[in-house]
Amino acid sequence: MNKYKRLMGNSVIFAIGNLGSKLMQFIMIPLYSYTLTTSEYGKVDFLTTVISLILPILSVDIFDAVFRYALDKTDNNKVTFNTSILFSLAITVISFIIAILLQLSIHTYPIMYAEYVLVASLFFSLISNYARAVNKIKEFAIAGIINSIAMGLLNFALLYFLNWKMDGYLLSMGSGMLFAVIYIMFACHFWNELDFRSYSWQKLKVMLKYSTPLVPNLLAWWLNSASDRMFILLFIGASANGIYAMASKIPNILSTLMTIFLQSWQISVVEEYDSEHGKRFITNVFQVFTTAVFVIAIGILTFLKPIFHLLVSPAYFIGWQVAPFLLLSIIYSNAASFLGTIYTATKKTVPIMYTTVIGAIVNIVLSIVIIPFIGIYGAAIANIFSFALVSFFRFKDIIKANKISIKLGQFILLHILFIIVLLANFLSKNNILPISSGLISLLIIAVIDPNFKRVISIIKSRNVNLN
Template sequence: MAQNRYKKLMGNTLIFAIGTFSSKVLVFLMLPYYTNILSTGEYGTVDALINVGQLMIPIASVGINNAVIRFGLEKGTDKSSVFSSGLYTILAGFVCLAVVSPILTLFMDFMSGYTIAVLAFVLASSLRTLCVQFALSMGYNKMYAANGIANTFLNVILNILLLPHFRIMGYLLANILADVATGLLMFVLAKEHRYLISPMSRKMDRGLSKRMRKYALPLVPQTVCQWIINMSDRYMIIFFINTQANGLYAAATKIPNILLVVANLFADAWQISAVKESDPKEQVAFFSKVLGAYSSIAFIGSSGLIMISKVVMTFMVGKDFFISWRYIPVLTLGTTFGLLATFLASVYMLRLKSRNSMVTTMICAVVNIVLNCILIPVLGNNFGAFWGAMGAGIATFISYFVLFLIRAFDTQKYLKIQWNIKKTLVSVVILFVQALIMTAEVPFWFVLVPALFVLLAAINAREILLSVNKLLRRG
């Protein structure tokens, strides 16, 4: 049983990797195309519009898609009630969002002229997510992965066709049309119409719907706070500095996102395995072994990205964006601890403790906002616009580090995960020193940074090999 559990986790991860990694790499490779067609100001506006749309998605849908995957994976639940509850919640939430949408432009000038497009983006994305998450909960893993490829390729093709002619609007339309097409495709291929029932039907399990909403509601403020941690720095850069600085900052964030892409491949498989593991004693061993390998891979991957940050930006962005490479080391630090904190959040999902997930994220968001308000104007006024944006990166790193520490202690109440404390502490110190050396370009940085990478890899390689050996041989 144990061996099957680990092999299933590895098998699902491989499926998602094959299905989505190539498509995510394609999006990454499109960055030079975007940054050579759009100006820094236009790219900054596009980034702001997409991100505010992503903020609206969990609010309009009341976070119900999180409940769809969580309860859809449970044995014995009424799948029709799960899918239909998700659909009707999204539609009702979208109507409410559309009613209040005219107010948004009063607070966000950059949305002027794009409100309808952003609303369409929110609805299309919410409905597609519902369809793919439900399909995943039903075991259509390969179809889920294939849909991700189709969505990305269609998005790229539409951007190539629309971006040169419609600029910012073209980027938005490409995202909307890709989501609509692939969402409908999943709905048809997974035959999800079989699970549609009227909200007034006696077949609707209202008790289940209530449990889903109870689970999902705390995740709304959590997601908003997560957005604040990830994206508020962009809007505060625009407020305190300008859209050009935000364009540089936004371009730099695409490189650490490589880590998120790889981690999300695993996360899709992990959430399935985490929920389906029911033996309390096995859960501790399962989580501890997986976390050991996961954290080591995260540290090594982050160190490698920091090492190549300057080189990769020479061919990944237009010349006007090259200077943004200096943001990458600190942003990579933040991403690393964000990944570890996200893994720990799976403990909350397992125990249905969405409130804890919300509270810890809210604390982190407050830290992020306070630091942004201090660091962006202080560094910007004293050292220039570029370094003002660096303040946002520092704030993001610190806030994610705080989130990681809080969850590392808090999750022990629900699952006694076994940490390799010594290895973790040493890895964190090496990663921090490496980022500092790279950003400052201290003398002989081109020797010191690779040397630290080798040292960190050596420290973590043993745990990866041991974990893989246990997963393959004994479980």
């Protein structure tokens, strides 16, 4: 029972740390939609998408290696910390030189502001992962709050009052993370651990041996989850990408909530993987996780149109039509992420890589074929198929390892109810049918699916029995 309590308790703390910035971005949707044109938002989304691609490649995903090795009680954390910091500083110098050269030749995009976000993201990922691994959970949560408040205030100041457009958007994002890094360094006394004499070339090689196979995986994952922006930009244009990016903001609520849980789960699965009841633990958590994903997704679908009416300007409203398909792709991507953490427990990262690569290839092929014909819908559909395939291969592999099982009836029921509410949104010209079908679907899940009560208990932060 204690392991379940700890998992849920950590999830609540990680929620405090992560929900702030994500919630702030959600709150900022009206500000973004009224201060940035669809073309401007399409361009700035393109830059942040490229940053998410470049970051793990330049850093060789060092921040994930820091988390995994600092989590080991036998590891010398001071050596791990200083080795990763010095490596990241070298990466910063290299990226800064590249950014200057790019800015000299590209004048339509704020490259140097994007470089600022890249460096801030690198050190925020590194320091926050280290804080999580050494059990500085409270400080991690407070840093998330600082990040969100700083980003929100700067967004209003730079976008609404100063009208800095794309520059203001990127400056706000980078500064929020930078303030959070400064807080963690002081609050956790990590400044006292800084000693570059503790740098170890041998430790760096060990860490990179762990993280290097994750880079192709992250690249492939980026192709699965973010390359759609590139193809939309290529085939349709920046305005269409802006609408698509804005449409993804609301479905990303689901992704944000599940990412918070997965951060806590990543710790628990490492601790319980080889235990006597490891398979039952993983299976039970996965079933509750699946129900929670669909309940939240159906809840968003139920009030999708009113949410779009309330939050976005008329120029972006058409994006609601692609949002249901983005929701389904996020469901599958979260399932794939959950299963991917199980590989992390064994430090065997190669299977993560090849399953993601398969999905990426499918995504690229479908995007190239479909997007020119059906536009932004094609991008969402390509994501659905690719993430579903990744989830399938990972699940099949983990079943062979005898570490998980599945209740097929639960999966089928949840899919049927989701599709019903999806169709209701397109078949109805008003909000009556989507809302009524959504509420009925949630009621059916509450009555039939035993995991629903566990989901409600988690939301209320009560003790949960998953046995």
